[in-house]
Each structure stands twice: as structure tokens, then as C-alpha cells.
Amino acid sequence: xxxxxxxxxxxxxxxxxxxxxxxxxxxxxxxxxxxxxxxxxxxxxxxxxxxxxx
Amino acid sequence: xxxxxxxxxxxxxxxxxxxxxxxxxxxxxxxxxxxxxxxxxxxxxxxxxxxxxxxxxxxxxxxxxxxxxxxxxxxxxxxxxxxxxxxxxxxxxxxxxxxxxxxxxxxxxxxxxxxxxxxxxxxxxxxxxxxxxxxxxxxxxxxxxxxxxxxxxxxxxxxxxxxxxxxxxxxxxxxxxxxxxxxxxxxxxxxxxxxxxxxxxxxxxxxxxxxxxxxxxxxxxxxxxxxxxxxxxxxxxxxxxxxxxxxxxxxxxxxxxxxxxxxxxxxxxxxxxxxxxxxxxxxxxxxxxxxxxxxxxxxxxxxxxxxxxxxxxxxxxxxxxxxxxxxxxxxxxxxxxxxxxxxxxxxxxxxxxxxxxxxxxxxxxxxxxxxxxxxxxxxxxxxxxxxxxxxxxxxxxxxxxxxxxxxxxxxxxxxxxxxxxxxxxxxxxxxxxxxxxxxxxxxxxxxxxxxxxxxxxxxxxxxxxxxxxxxxxxxxxxxxxxxxxxxxxxxxxxxxxxxxxxxxxxxxxxx
Amino acid sequence: xxxxxxxxxxxxxxxxxxxxxxxxxxxxxxxxxxxxxxxxxxxxxxxxxxxxxxxxxxxxxxxxxxxxxxxxxxxxxxxxxxxxxxxxxxxxxxxxxxxxxxxxxxxxxxxxxxxxxxxxxxxxxxxxxxxxxxxxxxxxxxxxxxxxxxxxxxxxxxxxxxxxxxxxxxxxxx
Numbered sequence: 001x002x003x004x005x006x007x008x009x010x011x012x013x014x015x016x017x018x019x020x021x022x023x024x025x026x027x028x029x030x031x032x033x034x035x036x037x038x039x040x041x042x043x044x045x046x047x048x049x050x051x052x053x054x
Numbered sequence: 055x056x057x058x059x060x061x062x063x064x065x066x067x068x069x070x071x072x073x074x075x076x077x078x079x080x081x082x083x084x085x086x087x088x089x090x091x092x093x094x095x096x097x098x099x100x101x102x103x104x105x106x107x108x109x110x111x112x113x114x115x116x117x118x119x120x121x122x123x124x125x126x127x128x129x130x131x132x133x134x135x136x137x138x139x140x141x142x143x144x145x146x147x148x149x150x151x152x153x154x155x156x157x158x159x160x161x162x163x164x165x166x167x168x169x170x171x172x173x174x175x176x177x178x179x180x181x182x183x184x185x186x187x188x189x190x191x192x193x194x195x196x197x198x199x200x201x202x203x204x205x206x207x208x209x210x211x212x213x214x215x216x217x218x219x220x221x222x223x224x225x226x227x228x229x230x231x232x233x234x235x236x237x238x239x240x241x242x243x244x245x246x247x248x249x250x251x252x253x254x255x256x257x258x259x260x261x262x263x264x265x266x267x268x269x270x271x272x273x274x275x276x277x278x279x280x281x282x283x284x285x286x287x288x289x290x291x292x293x294x295x296x297x298x299x300x301x302x303x304x305x306x307x308x309x310x311x312x313x314x315x316x317x318x319x320x321x322x323x324x325x326x327x328x329x330x331x332x333x334x335x336x337x338x339x340x341x342x343x344x345x346x347x348x349x350x351x352x353x354x355x356x357x358x359x360x361x362x363x364x365x366x367x368x369x370x371x372x373x374x375x376x377x378x379x380x381x382x383x384x385x386x387x388x389x390x391x392x393x394x395x396x397x398x399x400x401x402x403x404x405x406x407x408x409x410x411x412x413x414x415x416x417x418x419x420x421x422x423x424x425x426x427x428x429x430x431x432x433x434x435x436x437x438x439x440x441x442x443x444x445x446x447x448x449x450x451x452x453x454x455x456x457x458x459x460x461x462x463x464x465x466x467x468x469x470x471x472x473x474x475x476x477x478x479x480x481x482x483x484x485x486x487x488x489x490x491x492x493x494x495x496x497x498x499x500x501x502x503x504x505x506x507x508x509x510x511x512x513x514x515x516x517x518x519x520x521x522x523x524x525x526x527x528x529x530x531x532x533x534x535x536x537x538x539x540x541x542x543x544x545x546x547x548x549x550x551x552x553x554x555x556x557x558x559x560x561x562x563x564x565x
Numbered sequence: 566x567x568x569x570x571x572x573x574x575x576x577x578x579x580x581x582x583x584x585x586x587x588x589x590x591x592x593x594x595x596x597x598x599x600x601x602x603x604x605x606x607x608x609x610x611x612x613x614x615x616x617x618x619x620x621x622x623x624x625x626x627x628x629x630x631x632x633x634x635x636x637x638x639x640x641x642x643x644x645x646x647x648x649x650x651x652x653x654x655x656x657x658x659x660x661x662x663x664x665x666x667x668x669x670x671x672x673x674x675x676x677x678x679x680x681x682x683x684x685x686x687x688x689x690x691x692x693x694x695x696x697x698x699x700x701x702x703x704x705x706x707x708x709x710x711x712x713x714x715x716x717x718x719x720x721x722x723x724x725x726x727x728x729x730x731x732x733x734x735x736x737x738x739x
Contacts, residue, residue, distance in 0.1 A: 007574070008574065008576075009574070009576035011315075011576055012231070012315075012574070012575065012576040015231075015237075015318050015319075015322060016231050016232070018216070018219060018232075018240050018244075021240075021241075021244060021322065021325050022216075022244045022247070024325065024326055025241075025244040025245065025248065025325040025326060025329075026244070026247065026248045026251070028326055028327065028329075028330075028354075029248055029282070029286075029329035029330055029332075030248070032330055032349060032350060032354070033278075033282065033329065033330050033332060033333065033350050034252070034255075034278070034279065034282060036346055037278045037336075037342065037346055038275065038278065038279075040341065040342055040343055040346055040616065041272060041274055041275050041278065041341060041342070044341045044616040044617065044618050045616065045617060045618070046617075046618045046619065046620065047617045047618065047619045047623075047704055048623065067568065069568075113727055113730065114727060117724065117727065117729075147568050184724050188684070188685045188723075190683070190684055190701065191684050191685070191724075191725070191726070228570050229570055229573075230570045230571065230572070230573050231570055231571055231575065232570065233566075233567060233568050233569050233570050233571070234567040234568075234571070235567050235568050272702060273685055273700045273701055273702060273703070274700045274702070274703050277698075277700070300567040301567065301568060303567065304566045304567045304568050308566070309566075309567070310566050310567065311567055311571075312580070312583070313577065313579050313580070313583060314571045314575035314576075314577075315575060315576050315577060315579065316579050316583055316587075317567075336698075337612060338612050338613075338696060338697040338698045339612075339613075339698045339700060339703075339705075340613050340616075340617070340680075340697075340698070340699075340700060340703040340704055340705035340706070341613075341616045341617065341618060341700075341703045341704075342616070343616060344602075344605060344611070344612075344614060347612075348601045348602055351601075352597065352598050352601065355594060355595070355598045356593075356594035356595075356597050356598055357594070359594060359597075360587075360590050360591060360594050363586070363587075363590040364586075364587060364590070367582075367583065367586045367587075368583075371582075371583075372567075419597070423597070423600070423601055424601050424604075424611070424612065425601070425604050425608065425610060425611055425612070427612070427696075428610065428612060428695050428696060428697070429694055429695065429696070430696070431687070431696040431697070431698065431722075432687040432689065432696055432698070432722035432723055433689070433694070433696060433722060497694070498692075498694070499689060499691050499692065499694040499720070501687065501689060501720055501721070501722030502722060503722075503723070503724040503729070504722070504729065504730050505729070505730040506730045509730070509731075509733065511730070511731045512730075512731045512732075512733045513641050513642070513643070513661075513662060513731060513733060514640075514641055514643075514666075514718065514733040514734065514735050516691070516718045516720070516733050518691075519692070
């Protein structure tokens with residue numbers, strides 16, 4: 001198998017590596033969507049409205 | 055356990071079918087059909103209520119049954135079927151025994167208990183919160199508990215899938231790379247793990263909030279994480295459906311992927327980027343920045359859309375090549391006109407592809423742009439969009455596959471083959487009309503999740519453009535046709551599974 | 566076949582038809598990707614750009630004060646309010662009405678603050694069909710300039726309980 005791997009395209013080895021794809025598939029949306037989004041909500045300012053004069 | 059290793063060899067494909075796998079596929083698929091039956095009855099009732107000419111149910115029942123329809127269809131029917139599909143893809147296609155069948159049964163029981171708890175809460179009126187159950191709208195704690203149990207069960211099911219891949223690799227039951235269908239199902243399972251994890255992250259605090267341990271939950275934050283579950287679960291469906299298109303292509307015309315690299319690249323793009331699309335729900339939300347919206351709603355520069363475009367070429371292309379090899383070479387389209395339109399798998403695949411792409415996919419990309427979302431957000435057009443993807447696409451593909459699973463895996467001859475053949479046509483026509491009706495009415499502003507679009511009880515008088523009522527009627531007629539198609543599906547599959555003639559061990563006949 | 570393992574080395578160049586199709590698809594994806602940020606510069610209709618949270622009690626107080634100050638009448642039990650040009654306008658979503666009814670002037674800019682004091686609601690302006698998600702605790706800030714006169718209605722298009730379908734508001738532009 002070792003010599004077979006040498007001739008194998010890097011991409012074919014990468015696509016066959018389900019655990020690496022798994023890691024990337026979970027990390028990318030977790031960072032770009034969940035963590036980034038939660039940080040935006042957590043850091044948004046809270047508005048203290050100016051009361052219109054009576 | 056000795057019977058874990060008991061298997062038979064499929065006379066058609068030569069695959070080893072292990073008894074333990076077969077039983078688990080059977081129970082998950084049959085349970086899925088029970089839930090589509092419940093969801094289908096709800097579909098009929100709510101469609102007949104939404105249609106102003108009939109207006110069947112009172113408001114309270116309408117909202118209750120609408121909640122039940124969403125959960126039973128989008129979650130229970132589809133996920134039970136997907137779990138059956140995952141066990142098939144890992145164990146049968148790789149000739150391998152299933153990893154830990156007892157744990158798989160435990161997962162099934164968790165899912166079933168969860169689904170039953172949810173249904174009891176919804177039908178007794180303790181959880182009329184819609185599929186999305188946005189806080190601060192509160193349901194009974196048992197409802198959230200049911201969802202959590204179901205999600206944990208499904209997560210364990212995904213674990214069994216990955217475990218089986220590892221077993222197959224270690225025991226060398228296949229050589230080289232995974233078959234394309236199994237690779238596609240791996241993509242679906244990866245997406246599922248992220249999805250179900252989001253479900254746990256949001257439903258555990260929501261459960262604690264419902265019993266009073268947590269005081270406040272931010273509604274916008276809930277929406278963000280909930281759609282990591284709610285939308286991404288539909289991305290599991292997309293990926294599983296595309297895998298099933300490849301499978302149906304192989305079963306019906308003997309299609310072989312023209313270029314494995316191209317097809318697999320498309321699945322890898324799904325794994326990496328498709329889950330970002332949960333953002334589609336948040337485009338008109340306050341507080342969230344345009345940068346977050348643009349990066350995520352575009353699936354990172356539309357790379358997941360690119361993947362769908364690749365599958366849209368690769369699948370018909372594979373079918374065409376296979377047909378031309380059989381000698382159907384006259385003109386541009388003899389390969390298509392001489393395709394097996396008279397058996398259920400081929401039309402189910404083609405209609406699923408067309409409805410998913412042209413109705414579900416295009417509307418999805420359009421409504422999923424930051425600014426155009428203003429025109430479509432929460433209108434009935436959105437409902438039309440996902441009936442194109444999840445019903446016309448995923449459900450139709452799953453239905454088509456069922457007619458092959460019954461003889462191949464369950465070894466029963468189909469009862470009512472003519473009904474089975476007509477079924478994809480009827481269902482596809484119904485769903486197309488339904489989606490067009492919903493899309494038309496929604497584009498004119500008709501809201502989703504609404505009991506009375508004539509606004510008879512409204513405090514301030516208002517009425518729609520009459521075209522809205524016309525489109526609503528079209529949708530209702532489409533719903534009636536689709537429900538008929540769904541009823542034929544349930545009838546044929548239940549009768550065949552329980553009463554179909556048992557096939558002899560070496561009987562090499564599909565239909 | 567897609568149900569059996571592929572040949573050992575399957576990483577092979579795509580053929581011409583596939584390359585043409587994929588190239589067209591990539592170009593189209595690029596066009597789509599550029600469109601959204603571009604619209605922030607050349608377009609005028611975007612969702613809320615100002616991130617802002619607001620406590621529901623604060624929001625109730627400020628919108629009550631707003632109503633009291635500019636109230637000009639009442640209709641169906643809901644106050645009618647005529648705010649001055651270029652002012653902050655508070656439109657409150659609650660079970661099951663949109664308070665107040667607004668009287669606005671054509672061609673004048675208003676800064677809308679739309680929020681909810683109970684559940685989520687869906688702002689849907691008819692008949693032009695513009696929709697925004699209204700979330701309690703968050704201020705959906707929109708700069709709106711009416712461009713035509715007439716009566717507009719606001720539907721609720723997010724499920725908010727049993728009276729959801731009766732929840733209608735009104736904006737009159739003169």
C-alpha cells in the first residue's frame with residue numbers, strides 16, 4: 001500500500017480521510033456561523049432610549 | 055452474539071446483507087412511514103383550513119396540527135428514514151457487519167420515545183409552538199425533553215454509521231475508496247453531527263428555561279442556534295437525497311459516475327459550506343451585522359450552490375452515458391425517452407431532481423440574498439420553497455427508493471406495482487402545484503403559519519388582492535393531489551412490507 | 566457503479582463538457598457573491614444596519630412616551646400618532662396589535678425602532694410586501710422614507726399565539 005500511496009494524488013488521499021473532513025465540516029460552520037454570531041449578539045450595545053420631553 | 059454475523063448474499067448486487075442490519079433498516083424505515091402517515095393526515099387538514107372556501111378547522115386546532123405536521127414530516131419521517139439509509143450505506147454497500155447493533159437499537163428506542171413524547175405534547179395542546187418553537191413562546195418541558203431524546207438517539211445513529219465505516223475498513227470488506235453513495239452518506243452524517251450538536255446546544259438551555267432554572271433566553275440568540283439545527287437538518291436531507299439520486303441512477307439504468315473526482319468534490323463542498331445556510335432565516339433580524347449575514351448566507355461565496363450545480367450535471371450525465379452504452383443513441387434525447395419511465399425509481403429520481411433544482415433550489419438562492427429576503431421573509435413563498443426542496447425533492451427521492459428497498463432488503467414482492475409506478479407522477483404534480491400556489495400567494499404577501507387569510511376577525515379591516523385567494527386555492531388543489539400520492543405511497547409500502555409475497559433466497563428480481 | 570468502490574486511482578481530469586459547465590457555474594457564483602455587498606453601497610433598501618439591544622421594559626416606556634407626546638386621535642381602540650419629520654418613531658408589536666397607528670408624510674425620513682414587548686412577531690408591510698423579524702429585546706432600526714401617499718397595512722407573519730391572524734396595524738401616508 002505504501003508505494004500505492006506515493007502515486008496517489010494528494011486530493012484523493014484528502015477526500016478519503018473522512019475524519020479530517022468531519023473535523024473541517026464541524027469547525028467551519030461552528031466558527032463562521034455560531035461563534036461569530038454569538039459574539040455579535042453578546043457584544044451589541046444596549047440602547048438606553050432618550051425619553052421625549054413631556 | 056452469533057446472529058450479529060449472520061448474513062445472506064443479495065442475488066442482484068452480490069452484496070452481503072447482515073441480518074442485524076436488515077432488522078434495523080426495517081424498523082427505522084417502517085417507523086418513518088408511520089410518521090409520514092401522521093404528517094400526511096395533518097397536511098390534508100391544514101391545507102383544507104388554509105383554503106378559504108373550506109376553512110375546515112378552528113384556529114386552535116389549526117395551529118396545533120400545523121406544529122404536528124412540521125415536526126412529523128421535517129424531523130421524524132425524514133430522520134428515521136435517513137438513519138435507515140445510513141445503516142444501508144455503511145453496512146450493506148460495504149459488505150460489512152454493523153458496528154454495535156444493540157446500541158443501534160437503543161438509539162432507535164430513544165428516538166421513538168422522543169418522537170412519541172413530542173407528539174403527545176403537541177396533540178394535547180401543550181406545545182403549540184410551531185416547528186421552530188421560538189422563545190419566549192413556551193411549551194411544556196416534556197416537549198423539549200422529547201426533542202432532546204430524539205436528537206441524542208439520532209446522534210448515536212450517526213455514531214453507528216461512522217463506527218461501521220471503521221469496522222469495514224479494519225476488516226477490509228472493501229478495497230480502495232468508499233463507494234460514491236456511501237461517501238455521499240458520510241457527508242450527510244457529518245452534516246448531521248453538527249446539526250444535532252446545535253440542537254443539543256439550544257434545546258438543553260431551553261428545557262432548563264421551561265422548568266424555571268434559567269430565567270432569560272435571548273430570542274435572537276435562540277434563532278441563531280436553533281436554525282443551526284432547523285436549517286442544517288434540511289441540509290442533511292439535501293445530501294442524503296443527492297446520494298439517493300446516485301443510488302437510484304445505479305439501480306434503474308445502471309448509471310456510473312462519469313468522473314468520481316467531480317462528484318466527490320461536490321460532496322466535499324457540501325461538507326465544508328452548506329451548513330452556513332442557516333443564516334437564510336436571520337437576514338431581516340435586528341442586531342446581526344451585514345458581514346455575518348453576507349458571508350454565511352452566500353454559503354461562503356456560493357460554494358455549496360456550486361456543488362448542487364455540479365450534481366445537477368453529473369447525475370443526468372451518468373444516466374445518459376449508461377443509456378447510450380445500451381444502444382439508445384438516436385438523436386439528442388433517445389436516452390431519455392427510452393429510460394425506464396414505467397418503473398417508479400426513474401421518474402421519482404428525475405422529478406425529484408427537477409422540483410428540487412428548479413422550484414426549491416432557485417427560490418432558495420433568490421430568497422437567501424440579504425436584500426431580497428426583505429420581500430420573502432416569513433411569507434408563504436418560503437413555505438413554497440421548502441416544499442420544493444424537502445417534499446418534492448427529498449421525500450420524493452425517499453419514496454422512489456422505498457420501492458427498491460422492499461424487494462432488495464426486505465425480500466418482499468411489491469403489492470400494487472402499477473400504483474407504485476403512478477405514485478411519483480401524482481405526487482410530483484401535486485407538489486409542483488402546491489409550491490407554485492404557495493409561491494404566488496407568498497410573493498403577494500400572504501403570511502406563513504396563518505389561520506385566516508381573509509382576516510375576518512381582524513381589528514383593523516384588511517383584505518388581500520384576490521389573486522392571493524386564487525393562488526391559495528391552487529395550492530390547496532395541489533395539496534389534495536399530493537396527499538393522494540402520499541396515501542398511495544403509504545398504502546403500497548405498508549401492504550408490501552407486511553403482506554407482500556416472501557421472495558425466494560435466490561430470486562433475482564427487483565420489480 | 567456508485568454503489569461499489571471506484572477504481573484505485575480515480576483522481577482524473579474532468580472532461581470538456583464538465584469543465585465548461587463548472588466554469589459557468591463558478592462565474593455565476595462570483596456574480597452573486599459580489600451583488601450583496603455591492604448593494605450596501607449603491608442600493609437603498611437594506612435590512613437594519615445598526616446593532617442595538619433594548620430591554621423590553623425600556624422599550625415599553627419609550628414607546629408609551631412617544632405615543633403620549635404625538636397622539637392625534639384614536640381608531641379601533643388604538644392610538645393614532647403623527648410624529649414630526651426626521652424623528653425617532655417607535656412601532657411596538659404586541660399580542661395582538663401594532664401600536665400605534667402612524668400618520669407619516671410623503672418624502673420625509675423617519676427612523677423606525679420596531680420591537681416587541683412579548684413574543685416574536687413578523688413585520689409585513691402591505692401591499693408592497695416588506696418583511697422584518699421583530700424580536701423582543703432587540704431594536705430593529707430602519708430608516709424609512711415613504712415615497713407614495715396612501716394607506717398601508719402591517720400584518721404579523723410570525724406565529725404569536727392564538728390571535729396571530731387578527732394582528733393588523735396601519736400606516737397612513739399623506
